[in-house]
Amino acid sequence: MPTVSMTVNGRAVTGEVEGRTLLVEFLREQLSLTGTHVGCDTSQCGACVVHVNGESVKSCSMLALQADGAGVTTIEGIAQNGELHPMQEAFREHHGLQCGFCTPGMVMSAIDLLNKNPSPDEGEIREWLEGNICRCTGYHNIVKAIQSAAANMRG
Amino acid sequence: MYNFNHHRPGSVDEAAAALSGADDGKLLAGGMTLIATLKQRLASPSDLVDLGAIADLKGIREDGGAIVIGAMTTHATVAGDASVKAKIPALAALADGIGDAQVRNCGTIGGSIANNDPAADYPAALVGLGATVHTNKREIAADDFFTGMFETALADDEIITAVAFPVPEKAGYQKFANPASRYAIVGVMASSGPAGVRVAVTGAGPCVFRLADAEAALGGGFSADAVTNVGVAADGLNSDLHASAEYRAHLVGVMLRRAVAAAG
The missing domain is CATH 1.10.150.120 ([2Fe-2S]-binding domain)
Structure with missing residues (x-):
């Protein structure tokens, strides 16, 4: 299976994924970052929005492999030192x-x-x-x- | 979604090789249509050739009297680009009205025109401004590029590299947007410049089309008053749950006059 590497909330991560694995699936199922939600799964509702290289995207409509090498920030990554963003x-x-x-x-x-x-x-x-x-x-x-x-x- | 082999080439030549080496390969641009299509199992390519890592396909430059936009440039980049906003503000506004912010951060001009959705905005921009599509094989005039519903002049192994827009003297785009998706129920781009007087309509028919009556009327004076009585027949226009053909025909006239007025 292909390997994908990215930096998620400041931490370098690597995983094996299928071509069809969505970014949100990689975040939730492999990294256990379940703060990012799947609502409509059709790119309309926005529950799955994360930042990829600083831009907001819908992670239900991006392949994990499209984010290879990228910096990803999820809802879990914005509070700093116990202080809410x-x-x-x-x-x-x-x-x-x-x-x-x-x-x-x-x-x-x-x-x-x-x-x-x-x-x-x-x-x-x-x-x-x-x-x-x-x-x-x-x-x-x-x-x-x-x-x-x-x-x-x-x- | 059925699985596929994923390729992420670093150059257009590598992408072309990956595409021609696949049983049933497809190009992946921003994915805003294709990934949804794959999820619904409406397509099941053997290979996806992801163009996202090809730096040459991204970015905007001025070349002579034209604005040249790389095929993998996102709608958000076009909408926010200083030279597009200065030279063709109607194009920046069109890009800013596509989908929502997250779609604009992923969706690309090349992906949009290759898909040629009948309700997409960009086909009106290309035809209404007299743009030229650059591919890895040739240059195609916008008038010859869009050939039918979801059909283009692209060969199976051809890759769009950029779109060149001549800078118009005046241009305006107005659409009646679907309130949920922001797709154009009817959208009209009207312009006057080096490519002549051009009026292009998207959303109304199976494919973007020019409005010869409006172009002739505007040739005598580029003002909304000149097209007060210009309209189209409902025959052959799209009819769906969002709008009947008759309603779309009416909207063509309204959007035309708003587009000309917006052009100033």
């Missing part, structure tokens, strides 16, 4: 989740937004969340959380 903290503070299933993807997507646009307005946030579906919250508190995180991260 400011985006995680803002979701908690503003009650940006109810069941929590979409949250890992929401957080990873929102961090990518702020990397590109540190001061998004409400419309830009809602537009960016096109690819992340939440069935609980109605998005209001998610948007508030991202606005709050943006303010905190700008300092």
Whole structure:
């Protein structure tokens, strides 16, 4: 079987995969990083969003071998030294989740937004969340959380 | 998804060799259509030749009066590129309206046009701006490239390397997007420049097409007023759960006028 190597949350990892193994399968089943969720499995819901070389992607629609040699960051990799990432903290503070299933993807997507646009307005946030579906919250508190995180991260 | 042999060549020549050496090989660009297709077992290639590691296929450069975009350049890169935004803002806006942010981070211009989905945005850009498709074998004018629903002029072993867009004097793109997928129910690119006055329609028919009546009307003055009465018949247009052929025919006129107005 082919071998795939990548850096996941700062740690070099290597594994044997099939050609058809998805990145999310590699993360969840081989690395036991189950924080990344599979919702629709058709690239629509965004529960599986992770960062590959700093860009948010849907890991249910990328082969593990496409990420060979890449740097991957999952929801497990953003808290530092026991401190939640400011985006995680803002979701908690503003009650940006109810069941929590979409949250890992929401957080990873929102961090990518702020990397590109540190001061998004409400419309830009809602537009960016096109690819992340939440069935609980109605998005209001998610948007508030991202606005709050943006303010905190700008300092 | 059925399994396949995965290849990750470092050059176009290696990719071509891997493709020709396979029983039933397919090229993998960004995977935003192909991986979903494989998951549904609508395709089962013996080999996938992944173009993601070929640096020569990525990036945007200016060459004479044209913007040349590498085939493996993502929609997000096109949307954010300074020279595209300065020279062909309608193209940057089109790329920024494809799918969602994560799709734009993976999906590529080469993959989109090779697939030639009837509702894809890029075919309207290529035909509406008079682009040229560069492959590892030849150059193909956009007018000759898109030949039918999911059909192109590409040979089985041919690899798109880049797309060259002449810089227009004016160009505008507007679409009526499917609210779920952002695919174009109808999209229109209208432009005026070195490639003449061009109007291309995507989403409405089985394949992108030019609107000769609109081009003639705009030739006498590039303004939305010039195309007030231009429309298309519903015959032969797509009809599905999203929109009837008659509705699409109406949208062609509306999107045409919005595109011309957006071109300024």
